[in-house]
Amino acid sequence: MSISEEKQTTVPLEKMKWMYSEMVKIRYYEDQMVEVYSEGKAPVFNIGAGTVPGEMHLATGQEPAAVGMCAHLTKDDTVSSPHRPHHHAIAKGVDLKKMTAEIFGRKTGLGKGKGGHMHLFDPDVKFSCGGIVAAGIPHAAGAAMAARMKGTDRVAVAFIGEGAANAGAFHETLNLAALWNLPLIVVVEDNSYGISVPKKASTSIESNDKRAGAYGITGAYVKDNDPVAMYKASEEAVTRARDGQGPTIIEIETYRFLGHFQGDPELYRDKEEVPGLRQQDPILKLKKQLLASGVDDADIEKMEKDAKQVVDEAYEFARNSEFPEADDALRDVFTS
Amino acid sequence: MSISEEKQTTVPLEKMKWMYSEMVKIRYYEDQMVEVYSEGKAPVFNIGAGTVPGEMHLATGQEPAAVGMCAHLTKDDTVSSPHRPHHHAIAKGVDLKKMTAEIFGRKTGLGKGKGGHMHLFDPDVKFSCGGIVAAGIPHAAGAAMAARMKGTDRVAVAFIGEGAANAGAFHETLNLAALWNLPLIVVVEDNSYGISVPKKASTSIESNDKRAGAYGITGAYVKDNDPVAMYKASEEAVTRARDGQGPTIIEIETYRFLGHFQGDPELYRDKEEVPGLRQQDPILKLKKQLLASGVDDADIEKMEKDAKQVVDEAYEFARNSEFPEADDALRDVFTS
Amino acid sequence: MKTAKKRMLSGNKAMAEAISQEMERDSNVFVLGEDIGKYGGIFGSTQGLIETYGPERVLDTPISETAFIGAAIGAAAEGMRPVAELMFVDFFGVCMDQIYNHMAKIPYMSGGNVKLPMVLMTAVGGGYNDAAQHSQTLYATFAHLPGMKVVAPSTPYDLKGMMTSAIRDDNPVVFMFHKSLQGLGWMDQLDEAVGNVPEEAYTVPLDKAAVVREGKDVTIVGIQMMTHYAVQAAEKLADEGIEAEVIDLRSLAPIDKDTILTSLKKTGRLLVVDEDYLSYGMTAEIAAIAAEGALYDLEAPVRRLAVPDVPLPYSSVLEDFVIPGKEKIYQEVKSLLEEG
Amino acid sequence: MKTAKKRMLSGNKAMAEAISQEMERDSNVFVLGEDIGKYGGIFGSTQGLIETYGPERVLDTPISETAFIGAAIGAAAEGMRPVAELMFVDFFGVCMDQIYNHMAKIPYMSGGNVKLPMVLMTAVGGGYNDAAQHSQTLYATFAHLPGMKVVAPSTPYDLKGMMTSAIRDDNPVVFMFHKSLQGLGWMDQLDEAVGNVPEEAYTVPLDKAAVVREGKDVTIVGIQMMTHYAVQAAEKLADEGIEAEVIDLRSLAPIDKDTILTSLKKTGRLLVVDEDYLSYGMTAEIAAIAAEGALYDLEAPVRRLAVPDVPLPYSSVLEDFVIPGKEKIYQEVKSLLEEG
Numbered sequence A, B: 001m002s003i004s005e006e007k008q009t010t011v012p013l014e015k016m017k018w019m020y021s022e023m024v025k026i027r028y029y030e031d032q033m034v035e036v037y038s039e040g041k042a043p044v045f046n047i048g049a050g051t052v053p054g055e056m057h058l059a060t061g062q063e064p065a066a067v068g069m070c071a072h073l074t075k076d077d078t079v080s081s082p083h084r085p086h087h088h089a090i091a092k093g094v095d096l097k098k099m100t101a102e103i104f105g106r107k108t109g110l111g112k113g114k115g116g117h118m119h120l121f122d123p124d125v126k127f128s129c130g131g132i133v134a135a136g137i138p139h140a141a142g143a144a145m146a147a148r149m150k151g152t153d154r155v156a157v158a159f160i161g162e163g164a165a166n167a168g169a170f171h172e173t174l175n176l177a178a179l180w181n182l183p184l185i186v187v188v189e190d191n192s193y194g195i196s197v198p199k200k201a202s203t204s205i206e207s208n209d210k211r212a213g214a215y216g217i218t219g220a221y222v223k224d225n226d227p228v229a230m231y232k233a234s235e236e237a238v239t240r241a242r243d244g245q246g247p248t249i250i251e252i253e254t255y256r257f258l259g260h261f262q263g264d265p266e267l268y269r270d271k272e273e274v275p276g277l278r279q280q281d282p283i284l285k286l287k288k289q290l291l292a293s294g295v296d297d298a299d300i301e302k303m304e305k306d307a308k309q310v311v312d313e314a315y316e317f318a319r320n321s322e323f324p325e326a327d328d329a330l331r332d333v334f335t336s
Numbered sequence C, D: 001m002k003t004a005k006k007r008m009l010s011g012n013k014a015m016a017e018a019i020s021q022e023m024e025r026d027s028n029v030f031v032l033g034e035d036i037g038k039y040g041g042i043f044g045s046t047q048g049l050i051e052t053y054g055p056e057r058v059l060d061t062p063i064s065e066t067a068f069i070g071a072a073i074g075a076a077a078e079g080m081r082p083v084a085e086l087m088f089v090d091f092f093g094v095c096m097d098q099i100y101n102h103m104a105k106i107p108y109m110s111g112g113n114v115k116l117p118m119v120l121m122t123a124v125g126g127g128y129n130d131a132a133q134h135s136q137t138l139y140a141t142f143a144h145l146p147g148m149k150v151v152a153p154s155t156p157y158d159l160k161g162m163m164t165s166a167i168r169d170d171n172p173v174v175f176m177f178h179k180s181l182q183g184l185g186w187m188d189q190l191d192e193a194v195g196n197v198p199e200e201a202y203t204v205p206l207d208k209a210a211v212v213r214e215g216k217d218v219t220i221v222g223i224q225m226m227t228h229y230a231v232q233a234a235e236k237l238a239d240e241g242i243e244a245e246v247i248d249l250r251s252l253a254p255i256d257k258d259t260i261l262t263s264l265k266k267t268g269r270l271l272v273v274d275e276d277y278l279s280y281g282m283t284a285e286i287a288a289i290a291a292e293g294a295l296y297d298l299e300a301p302v303r304r305l306a307v308p309d310v311p312l313p314y315s316s317v318l319e320d321f322v323i324p325g326k327e328k329i330y331q332e333v334k335s336l337l338e339e340g
C-alpha cells in the first residue's frame, strides 16, 4: 500500500508556520555549527582540535523530514535518531542550550560532556540518538512497546538514513513491530548517499517504502523533499499508530547540502550536484507557500528572527559553560 | 513475481527416481539416528551421554526441500545449511561415512571429531553447515561471489528454516545478492516452528517468498511439501542463477515429524499434529507417483535396499572408527 | 514465618521464582526472548511465568536478537524493567552492538540522565558436547566491556538472590547461568544443581565473591562449574592434608579484589580456573590483580587453568581435554605446592 | 636495486601499497567494505585501489557488515583471498557472529579441511573526541577469542609488512590499524604516522613483538599509540638517567611471551600500557604472563595503565583523563621505580 498522493488534507496554517520556523532554526543552527566547527581547525584541519572536536554530521537540507514528522508528536512520543541528529532534536524540542553545551563538551550539556554530537539524550522530550547505523530502530520499537504496556496512545519514531535500511536491525525490528502491531514509524531519509556510496550501489530496490510489503505494513513515499507532503504522510502514519493500526515506513527524498561529515572532500559527487540541490531549497519553497497563504513578510521576518535568537542563545550558553572536571570521567558508569 | 503454478515442466524419470532414493536414504539415516542417539541415554536421558552426545536436530519429513533443490546441483555448486543439516548433506552428496563418523565424534570424521552434527564441512562437494541461525546465508552469497569472480556458472544455495528469515542476516544478504546479481538461492523450509514458536508468532507475513519484493528479485512458493513442485521451482531458480539473472527466494511448506531436537517434550504442539502430518508423508506420495509412472515394485525395493545399505555402511564405519587423541584438540586452530 | 525445613530447588526453578516474585512485585517487569513462553525457556529459567502473567508480560520473540534486545533497551529507557533472554551466550555476536554499545553505554553517554534497569540473562557453559558454537562461557568477553554488571552465580541460592538483585538494580546486568547448574532433566544430574532456596524474596549482592571453602595452603579462584570442581578437588587434597581455600567469584564485573587479596595474604599461592578461553580471560585478570596487589605475598608463580585457546571441540575425548575438571585442578595444585 | 634514500610513506599509504602489491601478485585477492572504493577507505587504507583494479575487485558494500564479512568467509572457503574492512572496530557488535563463530572457528571445526585465507582490517583508537562508539581499540575483545590472528602494527613499515604477511597467511587475520597512525590529512599530524617504507614487497612476522628501545631499569609494554607514548616517556626518563626498555607488542594473538619474559629478566619491573579497557584486557594478560613466568624476576608489583573501565567520554578534558599518555606513563614509571 502507498498513501494516495492526490489525497488533499489541508495543513493548518499554524503548523505550516511552526514547520517554517523550525526549519529556519535548524538551518541556522547547522550554519552556525559549520562556523563553530571550523574554529581552531585552521590553518591545518585537525578533527580533534577546536571548539567542537570529533566528527560532525550536519543536516542542512534535510529539515523537511524532521519537521513534517515532529509536527505530529508531543513530548511524550519518542524519537530515536542516528548520527545526523540535530534536525530531529530541534524539531522534537530538545533543550537547545543543553544540546549545544553537550556538543561543546561542557558540564552543562545533556550528557555532562560525555556524549557529544552523536550521543544526545533528552529524556524530558524522549529524544535519543547514536552513532551506530540502524541501532536506534529497535530502541524506538521498545519505546513503542512501553507505550502499549502502559496503556497510552504514544508513538515512537525512528529516523534513519537510506543507507541504514540495508542493515539487519531494520529488518528484524520491522518484522517485530509488525508482528506486535507496535505504534512505530520508521522514517527513511533518502539523501542519496551513505557517506560516499550512492543509493543505487547500496539498495536493491528503488525506495524503502516498498519494503513495507515484506512486513505486511503500510509504506509511504514523499518526494521532492517537500515538508508539506511529509507532514501529510506523517499525519496518516501517526494517526494509524495511535489508533493501534501498526507501523509505517515513510521514505522521503531529501537533500544533503553538505558533505557526509565536515571535512568530507566529496570527491564521489559531481561539483554541480549541490548547487543544483540548493536551488530546490525546501525552506525557500515553504516560505513561498506561506506568503501565498497570506502570511506577510513581517511575520516571516519575525519568525526568522526569533528562531535565530534561540539558536544564538544556545551557542552563547554553550560557549560560556564550564568544562567538566577531568575525573568526572569516572562517574555515571553506574547509578547507585 | 511468483512462479506460475500451472507451468508444466515434466520431471525426467531418472530425477524422480533419484529424488526418491535420496529421500529414502535421508529418512532411513534419520531413523537410525533416532536409535543411535538414544543409545547410552537410558534410563535417564542425559544429552551429554551415549554414542552420539550433544544436540540432535533431525530432518525427518523435510526431505523434499533437499532433494528437489539438490537434483539441480553439481558438486561444484555450493550449499550452506543450518543446524538441521543431514537431509541437505545427504542430497548434496557429502561423504556419508565421514559425516557419520563426525557425528560419532571420531577421528575419521569430516572434521576429525571437532565439529559434530551441527558443523559438517565437506569441501569436496562444497557443503557446510552451522549452528547459528541464518549465519550460513552470507557464506553462500560469498560462494556465489567467488563463482562469478572465477568466471564460472556455479550457483550457491542457502537452506534455512522459516524462523531464520526474521534474522538480520537474511535481509542484509538478500539485499547484497540482489544488488550484485549473485547466483544465490535461499530456500526457506517452513516447518511451522522455530523450536516452539509457531510461524505466525515469528513472521509478520504469510510466507517469505513475498519478501523477494523487498529486493526486486523472484520469489516462489512450494506447497504441500511436494518434492516434484520443489524440483520445478528449484529448476527455474537454478537456471536463472546460472544465467546471471540473480537470486531467488523459494519457500517450501514442509513438515517436522520430530521434535525440534531429540528430547524435545513438544508441549507446544497438539498431540494430533504429527500423526496428521505423517499421513501426508512425502515419501509415500512420491512412491505413488513413481508407481504411476511405470516404475515397478521391484525397482523401488531395489532403490530402497541400496539406499539403506549405504546408510548402514556409514554407521558401521563410524562405529568402528577410532576416537581422536585427546591432545588433537590443540591442533587445527591454525594451519601453517 | 518459614519453617526451618530445607526447601530444595533446582537452579532454573530458583531463577524462575525470582523473576516471578519480581513480576508480582513490580508491574514494570516483563520478560522477552526466544521460547521463553510455553516452552519455559530452553533451560527452564522462565518456567511457569506465562501461565501466571500471560503473553503480554512474557513475550516469545522471533529469532531477532538485535531487535528484541534493542527493544528491551528502548523499553527500559521508558521506565520498564525488562528481563531479556539471549538463549545461548554463544549467539552474542548477532546482537553485541545493542548490548555493549547501547545498553552498556547509554547511561554513561547521557551523563546518568537515562537509566536502563534491565537484565540480560543468558546460558553459558559446555561439557555436554554441544561443540564450538553452543558451549562457551565468554565470561571475559562481557566483563571486559564497561557499563554492564556481569554476574555468574553458581548455586540455586545465589541464582535466586542475584536475579532478584539484578532485576531491582537500576543498571544493566548481564546474568549468566550455567546450563549444567540449572538442574535440567535432560542433562547430567549434578548435586550442585539443586540446593536450599528460601521461598520469600531475598537479595544477594552483585559485587561480592564468596569464600566457599576455607584453607591456608593455596587459593583457588573459580566461577560456576569451576568453583564446584575446585571444591571437589579441594576435598581430595584435604585427604592428603592440603587445605585449599576456594573462592567463588560470582561477579565478574565489578570484580571483588578484596576477597582475593585477603585470601592470598593467607595462602601465598594462587590457581585460577576458568571454563572460558585462557588468553585475555578471567584467569589473566585475577593473575594481574595478584601481580599488582599481592606480589609480596606470593610464594610461587601464579597458575592458570582454562580452555587452551581453541574453539570447543565436539568429541568427548577432545572436550574433556580442554575444559578443566576436578582432576586437572587437583594435579595443578599439587604441582603448585611443590614450587617456591 | 633500490637506492639507499629513504622512502617516506604514511601508515595508510603503506597499507594500501601492500594490498595493491598483493592484488597484483594474486588475482584471488580482492577488497570489500564500506567506502573503500572511490573514497579510498575512510582512513585511506584502500586509496588508489579502485583506480588500478576496478570495481570488480574493489567492492563498495551496503551498510551490511554481517552480509559482507560473511560473504568474505564464503568466498575465502572457495579459495579467494578477501580483505574486508570493518570501518571502525567499534561496529564489531553488528557482525561479531560472523567473525568469531565462523571466520575464526570453521578451520578448526572442519578439522583443518577448510582454510579461510582472509584479512579483516579495521580502524581502532581514540584521542580525537569521537566519543564512546567510535574511539575504542577493543584489542582484548578480539584477542580473547581463539581462531584468529590479531595484529596491531604501530609503524608504516610494519603496517606494510604485516599486511603483506596477513594477506599471504592461510589463516584469518584481524588487522587493526590505528587511526592516528594513518597519517591522515585531517587528523593530528604525528611524526610516528610517517616512516620509511621500502617499495618492494616484504613481510613482517605476525607473531613477534619488537623491542623498540632497549633499557635496563624497567620494561614498558605497549601497542600502537601506547608504544609511541612509551618511547616518548622513555626519552624523558632517559634525561633523568632511567633507562626504560620499550616493547611494541605488535601481535595480540598469538602473543610473544618470550620477548616479554626476556626483557623482564633484565629489568625486573613491568608497566603495561593499553588504550583498551583495563579489566580483562591486554594489561591483564601481560601481567599474568609475568606472574606465571617471571615472578622471581619481579622486583616490584606489576603496574597497569589503561582506560579505567569507563566508556570513552567525548569532551577533551574527560578523554584526555582516561586515555593514557606520555605524562602518565612517565609518572607511573617513576613511582614504580621507587618501589620494591
Ligand SMILES: Cc1ncc(C[n+]2csc(CCOP(=O)(O)OP(=O)(O)O)c2C)c(N)n1
Pocket (backbone or CB within 6 Å): A083, A084, A131, A132, A133, A160, A161, A162, A163, A164, A165, A191, A193, A194, A195, A260, D034, D063, D065, D087, D091, D094
Ligand atoms: C553499523 C555501522 N556501520 C557503519 C557505520 C559508519 N557510517 C556512519 S554514517 C554511515 C552512512 C550512513 O548512511 P545513511 O544511513 O544513508 O545516513 P546519512 O549519513 O546519509 O544521513 C556509515 C556507513 C556506522 N556508524 N555503523
Ligand SMILES: Cc1ncc(C[n+]2csc(CCOP(=O)(O)OP(=O)(O)O)c2C)c(N)n1
Pocket (backbone or CB within 6 Å): B083, B084, B131, B132, B133, B160, B161, B162, B163, B164, B165, B191, B193, B194, B195, B260, C034, C063, C087, C091, C094
Ligand atoms: C542467532 C541464533 N539465535 C537462536 C538460536 C537458537 N535456535 C536454534 S534453532 C532455532 C529455531 C530455528 O527455527 P527455524 O529457522 O525455523 O529452523 P528449524 O529448527 O525449524 O529447522 C533457534 C531459535 C541460534 N542457533 N542462533
Ligand SMILES: [Mg+2]
Pocket (backbone or CB within 6 Å): A161, A162, A163, A189, A190, A191, A192, A193, A194, A195
Ligand atoms: Mg544517506
Ligand SMILES: [Mg+2]
Pocket (backbone or CB within 6 Å): B161, B162, B163, B189, B190, B191, B192, B193, B194, B195
Ligand atoms: Mg522452522
